[in-house]
Each structure stands twice: as C-alpha cells, then as structure tokens.
Amino acid sequence: MSWSDGYHVEAEYTSGYYKELSPTMQRFSALLNGYDLPPVGPNDAHMELGFGQGVSINIHAAVQPGFFIGNDFNPTHAAHAQQLALASGAHTQFSDESFAQLDARSDLPMCSSISFHGIWSWINDENRQHMLNLIQRCLKPGGVVYNSYNILAGHAAFIPWRNMMVNHFNSQSGPALQRIEATLAYIAGIFEKNPQLLEQNPSLKNSWGRVVNANRNYLLHEYFNANWDCFTLHQVADLMSEVKCQFIGGINNNQYMNHIHLNPSALEQVSNQPNILEAESWRDVLVGNTFRRDLYVKGGRRLSQSEIVARLKNYRFVMAVNVDKFGSKLYSESDGREFSQDLFEPIRNLLAQQDYRPKSFQELLDVTDLNKYNWSNILQILLFKIDSSQLHVCATHEVSNELVTQARNLNTALLKELDYNIANVYLACPTTGSGLVLDFAYAWALRVWIEDINANDQVICQRIWQCLQANNRFLIDKNGNQLNDEKATYAFLKEIIQDAHQLLPIWKQLGVI
Numbered sequence: 001m002s003w004s005d006g007y008h009v010e011a012e013y014t015s016g017y018y019k020e021l022s023p024t025m026q027r028f029s030a031l032l033n034g035y036d037l038p039p040v041g042p043n044d045a046h047m048e049l050g051f052g053q054g055v056s057i058n059i060h061a062a063v064q065p066g067f068f069i070g071n072d073f074n075p076t077h078a079a080h081a082q083q084l085a086l087a088s089g090a091h092t093q094f095s096d097e098s099f100a101q102l103d104a105r106s107d108l109p110m111c112s113s114i115s116f117h118g119i120w121s122w123i124n125d126e127n128r129q130h131m132l133n134l135i136q137r138c139l140k141p142g143g144v145v146y147n148s149y150n151i152l153a154g155h156a157a158f159i160p161w162r163n164m165m166v167n168h169f170n171s172q173s174g175p176a177l178q179r180i181e182a183t184l185a186y187i188a189g190i191f192e193k194n195p196q197l198l199e200q201n202p203s204l205k206n207s208w209g210r211v212v213n214a215n216r217n218y219l220l221h222e223y224f225n226a227n228w229d230c231f232t233l234h235q236v237a238d239l240m241s242e243v244k245c246q247f248i249g250g251i252n253n254n255q256y257m258n259h260i261h262l263n264p265s266a267l268e269q270v271s272n273q274p275n276i277l278e279a280e281s282w283r284d285v286l287v288g289n290t291f292r293r294d295l296y297v298k299g300g301r302r303l304s305q306s307e308i309v310a311r312l313k314n315y316r317f318v319m320a321v322n323v324d325k326f327g328s329k330l331y332s333e334s335d336g337r338e339f340s341q342d343l344f345e346p347i348r349n350l351l352a353q354q355d356y357r358p359k360s361f362q363e364l365l366d367v368t369d370l371n372k373y374n375w376s377n378i379l380q381i382l383l384f385k386i387d388s389s390q391l392h393v394c395a396t397h398e399v400s401n402e403l404v405t406q407a408r409n410l411n412t413a414l415l416k417e418l419d420y421n422i423a424n425v426y427l428a429c430p431t432t433g434s435g436l437v438l439d440f441a442y443a444w445a446l447r448v449w450i451e452d453i454n455a456n457d458q459v460i461c462q463r464i465w466q467c468l469q470a471n472n473r474f475l476i477d478k479n480g481n482q483l484n485d486e487k488a489t490y491a492f493l494k495e496i497i498q499d500a501h502q503l504l505p506i507w508k509q510l511g512v513i
Contacts, residue, residue, distance in 0.1 A: 015053040017426035017435045020251050020293050021115045022060050024433035026144050028393045031311055033249035035300045038142045040397040045109040050119035054081025059428040059435040061090035062406040065397055069093045071102050087413035088406045099130035110140045120149035121229045136243035145245050145296040152230040154290030158207035162223055169224050177216050203288055233281045245296035249276045309375055316358040316394035318509055322502045323352035339381055343373050355505040358394045395433030404430050415447040422473045430511035445500040457497045461490045
C-alpha cells in the first residue's frame with residue numbers, strides 16, 4: 001500500500017468550511033447537551049485530524065485563543081494550510097504525517113479539543129486505532145472530541161451498490177474522473193433497464209440521486225476510496241468509551257427539535273429512551289440517517305436544566321443576513337410550516353436593532369411572552385437559524401486585538417483568491433470565533449470596500465467583470481441565462497450590490513470589515 005493508504009489523491013479535494021469544527025460551536029452544543037467545558041484560555045491547544053485544504057482550521061486558529069495543531073497526510077493540503085497560516089500569523093503547526101507517524105510522536109500537546117470531520121469512515125481499522133490512541137494520550141480531562149461519519153441505518157440499501165461501483169471503477173484504466181463518469185453511466189444503465197430497483201427502494205433512490213448530482217471530485221473522495229465504512233452510533237460510542245470519552249449528543253442538538261422532525265409515533269419511541277445514546281440510536285433508524293456529527297467528552301459533570309439555562313443566558317447571537325431575509329419559515333419559503341409570529345417577530349426585530357448588535361439570550365427572553373412561551377421555544381428558533389447559517393453564536397472569549405488582526409490578515413489572503421477562483425469565499429469572524437460563507441459577488445463587494453469603503457457600485461461591477469474576463473468565466477442570471485456582455489452583467493450585479501450595502505452593518509458586527 002502506498003502512502004495514501006488507498007485514498008485517492010490524483011484529483012484535488014473540494015474546499016469547504018465546517019462550523020462544527022469551531023470550538024465556539026462545540027462549546028455551545030456541549031452546553032445544550034448538558035456539559036460545561038473548561039474555560040477558554042490563551043494556552044489552549046486544539047487538534048484537527050485530516051484537515052483537507054486547511055480552510056476551517058486556519059479560520060479557527062485566526063479567531064480563537066491558543067494554539068492549533070493539524071495533520072493531513074496529503075502534502076499538497078498541508079502546504080496550502082501553511083500558506084494561509086503564514087498570511088494570518090496565527091499560532092499553528094501543520095504536518096503531513098500518516099496517523100501512525102503522528103501517533104508515534106512524543107511532542108504533541110495536551111488538547112482541549114480533538115476534531116475530525118469526514119475522516120472516520122474513510123480510513124481503515126488500523127488508522128482508526130491510531131486516532132483513538134491520540135485521543136487517549138492528548139485529550140485533556142474535560143476536553144471534547146468531535147467526530148462525523150457514515151451511519152449504517154441510512155446507507156444499508158446503498159452499500160452493495162457502492163461496492164459494485166468501486167469494482168467497476170477499479171476494472172478500468174485511465175484518469176480517475178473519466179472512470180467515475182464511465183461507472184456512473186454503467187450503473188445508470190442498470191437502473192434504466194430495471195426501474196423497479198429504485199421505485200421499490202426509496203432509500204436507494206435517494207442515495208443514487210445524491211451520487212449522480214454531486215461534484216465529481218467530491219465523488220472520488222467520498223465513494224471510490226479503499227474505505228467507505230458505515231457504523232452504528234453504538235459501535236463508535238463503544239470505541240470512544242475505551243479511551244475514556246463519553247457520548248453526549250449530536251452537535252445539531254436533535255433533542256430540542258425532534259417534535260418538528262419526527263412523526264408522533266417516532267417521537268414517542270425516541271422520547272421514551274433512558275439516555276441520549278439510546279434516543280439518538282433509535283432516531284437514526286427511524287429517520288434513515290446517513291451521517292452523524294457527534295460530540296464526546298472526557299470526564300465532565302452533567303448539568304441540571306437550570307444550570308444549562310443560567311449559562312445559556314450569557315450567550316450572544318448575531319444575524320448573518322439582512323432582517324428581511326431572516327424568514328419565519330422553518331426550512332425555506334416553500335415550506336408551509338412557520339414559527340408562531342408572536343414568538344418569532346419580537347426575536348427577529350430585536351436581533352436587527354442597533355445595527356445588528358449581538359444580543360444575549362437573556363435579552364431574547366426579555367422580549368418574549370413568557371406566559372405563553374419558554375426558553376426552549378426561543379432556543380428552537382435559534383437552532384434552526386444557526387443550522388441555516390442565518391444566525392451565528394458569538395464567541396465566549398474576549399476578542400483581542402491580536403485575534404482581530406489575524407482575522408483581517410487571513411481574510412485579505414482569502415479574498416485575493418477571488419482573482420482566480422470563481423467560487424464562494426470563507427472568511428474568519430472574530431465576533432463568533434467561526435467562519436462566514438459569502439457568495440462570489442458579495443465577497444467581491446466586501447473586498448472592494450475593505451480596500452476603499454467609499455468605492456461606488458460601478459467600481460465593484462468593474463472589478464467583478466474584469467475578474468470574469470481574466471478567467472474566461474461568466475455569470476448566470478435567475479432565469480438560467482448566461483451573461484456574456486458587460487452591460488448585462490452590470491445590470492444583474494446591481495441588485496446584488498444593493499443587497500450587499502444592507503449587509504455592511506452585519507459584516508461590521510461580525511468583524512470582517
């Protein structure tokens with residue numbers, strides 16, 4: 001086996017930002033799951049294993065106190081991560097070692113958190129054991145582990161088809177992405193000749209739909225490696241317990257929203273379980289869950305509900321979208337379900353006041369009719385909006401000048417990538433200790449305003465048009481039409497830039513301008 005351990009490296013791994021890796025989000029979620037993590041300190045160390053392109057770890061290193069250590073066996077990833085770290089000046093250390101090499105090191109710090117997103121299911125048992133060894137050796141008492149992985153319940157029907165895809169892929173020669181296209185065409189042909197295979201199995205149909213519509217680079221890394229393993233929650237929790245880590249719940253805090261997601265029968269089954277492990281295990285089976293995002297703690301005292309609420313009152317929240325876009329629908333404008341207006345409107349309006357200044361949970365309680373609603377009703381709205389990235393949790397630590405400077409340095413480097421990367425941009429937010437995702441055009445507006453806050457809309461349009469021309473790219477309007485000329489592009493961008501003007505006070509509160 002080569003240094004890649006059966007993991008494909010010939011095509012670049014997709015770049016992304018994952019807020020679940022943020023110590024701010026982990027701390028907030030741990031509290032809601034009933035555990036208060038040790039206080040944030042300047043000497044904290046955080047470890048991320050398998051950091052991909054290094055965007056998330058660099059964002060968090062720039063806006064969190066302490067030191068971040070990261071490892072990804074791909075040297076291209078490690079080099080990119082190091083470039084971003086040099087730009088920010090944050091306290092980091094990156095390596096491209098194997099898990100075995102990392103496990104053998106004697107110089108690793110004791111960490112407040114150890115995180116790995118989308119790694120556990122894509123490595124072999126030997127490497128999973130090395131990860132467990134690192135947790136046992138390097139996680140402080142009271143520290144937290146974040147782990148995400150494939151769940152058997154939602155993938156059971158797809159596993160044999162994935163195996164046949166890999167066999168067909170491996171039987172071919174040529175570039176990997178070409179072999180993927182040939183494999184997808186081959187499997188699609190089988191389903192076309194045998195439509196009952198999908199029609200009689202909704203779970204398989206959903207899985208296949210996700211596959212054919214996905215980015216091909218993503219597919220290569222997701223499905224065509226030597227390992228693509230699915231687990232039950234109990235299996236992973238048992239392994240974690242061997243290194244003194246206790247499952248405390250999912251980072252998405254399902255227990256506060258199960259009554260919305262589950263039908264009455266499923267809700268009764270989940271609610272009647274004796275602990276969170278059993279409740280979440282039953283939930284996986286009943287909803288056909290495909291992917292878990294879980295938190296574990298090493299030690300720690302279970303909080304009472306009153307203690308959770310008391311600590312929650314000090315948390316602050318900040319909008320990431322204009323108040324007019326902060327809709328009352330649970331999922332989307334097409335969703336018929338919405339929050340009760342007499343609960344939702346006071347919360348929305350308060351969050352928008354004073355140029356979107358962050359508001360504490362106590363302030364939200366103060367504008368709520370507590371004769372009709374309680375703290376958990378407010379929390380449900382916040383969790384939905386956090387999940388949709390319309391709302392952010394603010395950091396609990398002091399936002400020092402050093403963190404502000406690191407964030408601005410990193411964001412300058414990330415925004416410069418707009419010159420040749422026509423895609424969304426991920427930015428570091430000192431206020432939240434997490435990241436912000438901006439669409440390409442909004443990111444260009446922000447970049448221009450950082451350079452000159454008085455720049456007019458024409459300048460922004462011109463910069464975007466020049467970038468598109470330099471990269472031989474174009475924009476697509478709302479009707480799916482390709483915009484090939486400067487005049488049509490400017491007209492399309494006008495509405496976007498006007499919306500960006502309304503986002504300026506929000507960006508200032510987030511600390512990105």
